[in-house]
Amino acid sequence: MLRFVFRRLIAMVLTLWAVSFVAFAIIQLPPGDYLTTYLASLSASGDLVDPAVIEALRRQYGFGEPYLIQYWKWFSGIVTRGDFGQSFEWKAPVTDLIWGRLGNSILVEGLAVIVMWFIALPIGIYVAVKKYSLGDYLATIAGFIGLAIPNFLLALLLMYLSFVWFGTTIGGLFSSEFETARWSLPRLWDFLAHAWAPILVLATAGTAELIRILRANLLDELKKPYVTTARAKGLPEWKVILKYPVRVALNPLVSTIGWLLPALVSSSVIVSVVLKLPTAGPLLLRSLTSQDMYLAGAIIMLLGVLTVIGTLISDLLLAWIDPRIRYGSK
Template sequence: MLQFISKRLLAMLLTMFAVSFVAFAIIQLPPGDFLTSYMASLAATGEQVDPKVIENLRAQYGLGEPYLVQYWKWISGVVVGNFGQSFEWKRPVWELIWGRIGNSLLLEGLAVVAMWLVALPIGIYAAVRKYSLGDYLATIGGFIGLAIPNFFFALILMYLSFIWFGKTMGGLFSPGFEDAHWSLPRIWDFLSHAWAPILVLATGGTAELIRILRANLLDELQKPYVTTARAKGLPEWKVILKYPVRLALNPLVSTIGWLLPALVSGSVIVSVVMNLPTAGPMLLRSLTTQDMYLAGAIILLLSILTVVGTMISDVLLALIDPRIRYGGK
């Protein structure tokens, strides 16, 4: 196992290097650069810009240099923790994304926990009590959860909150706790605001996990080893939880690799709709203005989530399923 983890860590480093190269190239694919967008925005307001000022800024930020030179300057700084400076905000990128990345990870992490806590018992019940009323309700709820877009569900919640309680739903903190240090009152304030976006983000994923677990568990319950375990007199709960559920979890565990980045990317519109201080709206803004250092840093961090999530899923698969052997005979 240690040898496998070491190989995966090495592969992670190579993958992140390749992803950073591609991400930086994608950011520069649109014609022009940040200064082009900046000049267009000034021209739209009727302001005039001195071309010499633009040329000085282009030389200052190195925007006229070849792609490989710009990439090397960026990635060499990233290695030592320097993600560059945002063109639009004129501040270090790490200062801008530190709090927003933390909010995103906290929000999406809680959404993942909520998904698993809800999907596991419902999926197991739906498979064990096949074609029962509970199974039908879980199926209908799963289809509805998959069919409704997250941002539309967020709009419904916000509308109902305003109609029923006369309050607008949005943000993650009250005005007095936005810049405060973490404490019990701030944690409670966060939870009182975060339940709505967590519910919105977890709905679609929970419905999908329920359907996957139910289908896999139904297949496992028909296999001979389950009949043998029952014939030996084992309690029904032990027969189900110890053997078929453990094997039915394999496809769910393998989805961890794409689940985290999918939640982050899927939360962009939800964050805009619900006015959440996460990385999604900032990523959207940086791509619009071609703020390449800011956009590149956020995309790189999302890619790291994918790679780390894939490694976690591989290790968990090896732990829960003894049939999986990495590098063994």
């Protein structure tokens, strides 16, 4: 197992380097650069810019340099100093802009993942064991509705119902007096009072998907001979189901941990805009539209970090819950 972890750590380093290179290249694929976008916005507002000023800004930002030189300056700064560069639009260090928002994203999306599993596991097991029962049909209908409704539409519906029924608006993650305060029990309670809406919205579609996957896998396992043998030996029904079939049926679900959190971060962009959440999603969207390459590249690279870390965690969990998996064996 240690050899496997060591190999994966080396692969993670190479993967992150490849992700940073590709992300930096993709960001620069659209015609022009940040300065082009900035000048277009000035022209649209009727402002005129001196060509000498344009050339000075181009030299200052290094837009005239080849791609490999721009990439090497950015990547070497990350490796040697932990410096992700300067945001052109915000005129501030990228690290100052993303850490707080990325922390909010990980907190909200991480809680959404926990809610997904907490709801999906018991319901998925129940609908598989009680196949074609009323509960199975109700869970199926609810699952299809959850998959069909876009997250942003559900967010708008919650905002409307909250205003009509309770006379309050939901949005943001903190009240104004707690936005810059240190973490404490009052701030935690204020966060939970605001975060339930985005957590519920983000968890809806994922929960429905996990229930369907677990139901299908568990139904397949319950038909296998070892389950019949366990029942014939007189084991309690709950032990027959939970000890072996559920553990095997969890394998596809555990393997999704690697991409689940980054997928939630990327899919929460519109939800974050609707609910005015101070997360990384709106910041990534803004940086891509304005071609703020250092800011966008940093966020995309950190999403890659979450992906490779999540993949490693899912592989270790698979080896733990399924004794048939033997890493490093010939």
